[in-house]
Amino acid sequence: MEQHTPTAVDLRGVHAAHGSTAVLHDVRAAIPAGRVTAVVGPNGSGKSTLLGVLAGVHAPSSGTVARFHTGRPALVVQHSAVPDTLPVTVADTVAMGRWAHRGPWRRLTAEDRAIVAECMARLGIADLARRRLGSLSGGQRQRALLAQGLAQQSDLLLLDEPSTGLDTAAQQAVLDTVAALRDEGVTVVHATHDPAVARGADHVLRLRQGRLVPEAESAPALG
Numbered sequence: 001m002e003q004h005t006p007t008a009v010d011l012r013g014v015h016a017a018h019g020s021t022a023v024l025h026d027v028r029a030a031i032p033a034g035r036v037t038a039v040v041g042p043n044g045s046g047k048s049t050l051l052g053v054l055a056g057v058h059a060p061s062s063g064t065v066a067r068f069h070t071g072r073p074a075l076v077v078q079h080s081a082v083p084d085t086l087p088v089t090v091a092d093t094v095a096m097g098r099w100a101h102r103g104p105w106r107r108l109t110a111e112d113r114a115i116v117a118e119c120m121a122r123l124g125i126a127d128l129a130r131r132r133l134g135s136l137s138g139g140q141r142q143r144a145l146l147a148q149g150l151a152q153q154s155d156l157l158l159l160d161e162p163s164t165g166l167d168t169a170a171q172q173a174v175l176d177t178v179a180a181l182r183d184e185g186v187t188v189v190h191a192t193h194d195p196a197v198a199r200g201a202d203h204v205l206r207l208r209q210g211r212l213v214p215e216a217e218s219a220p221a222l223g
């Protein structure tokens with residue numbers, strides 16, 4: 001990381017647990033603002049939990065999360081976390097991204113509708129707008145969730161394995177979108193198992209059993 005990159009979020013001695021299970025242990029890391037950070041590590045190493053802490057939806061059991069970004073973080077979960085039975089269309093799903101600005105179930109403004117349309121177009125899902133989310137393939141659903149994240153227009157975008165299960169073209173669309181957001185000044189943090197995606201990031205956090213592996217010990221192979 002460059003010397004003078006400002007920090008978007010500073011994790012200071014963060015511990016986090018699920019119930020009585022300790023998951024993150026003394027995580028100390030500065031997330032660089034306006035850069036792409038990849039979080040890598042084996043299954044169960046704590047990547048999703050770390051994203052939840054960064055998003056503010058998972059409270060640390062101790063330690064502090066110092067925030068220097070301005071907006072509310074946007075968290076994009078894995079498509080497998082969304083039930084098939086959810087009776088919403090793709091357009092509804094993306095429009096929910098505007099709730100942070102308008103409040104739930106409020107009528108969308110013309111500006112909101114334009115943002116929703118632009119985000120769907122950006123992810124190549126405009127033609128799926130009226131389809132039910134549960135009727136889509138995993139990759140299409142993931143793109144709808146990513147479009148919802150974009151629609152929040154947050155300066156901190158947190159993505160949980162955004163390209164898992166996507167075909168090559170869709171993966172490339174996601175990577176291009178992440179690169180474009182970075183160029184727009186957005187701080188992006190994504191959990192990934194994909195070595196190519198991690199190599200393309202500006203900064204890598206490697207977790208092993210809930211602890212950050214110091215860069216000097218980081219093996220090139222990914223979890």
Ligand SMILES: Nc1ncnc2c1ncn2[C@@H]1O[C@H](COP(=O)(O)OP(=O)(O)OP(=O)(O)O)[C@@H](O)[C@H]1O
Nearest residue numbers: 018019021023041042043044045046047048049050
């Ligand atoms: N809701 C939960 N309740 C109890 N334990 C949980 C819960 N969610 C995660 N865990 C546990 O916390 C640990 C870290 O899980 P987490 O999902 O953060 O890992 P991950 O690195 O994102 O894994 P994956 O690569 O499989 O997505 C695991 O041991 C998991 O079993």
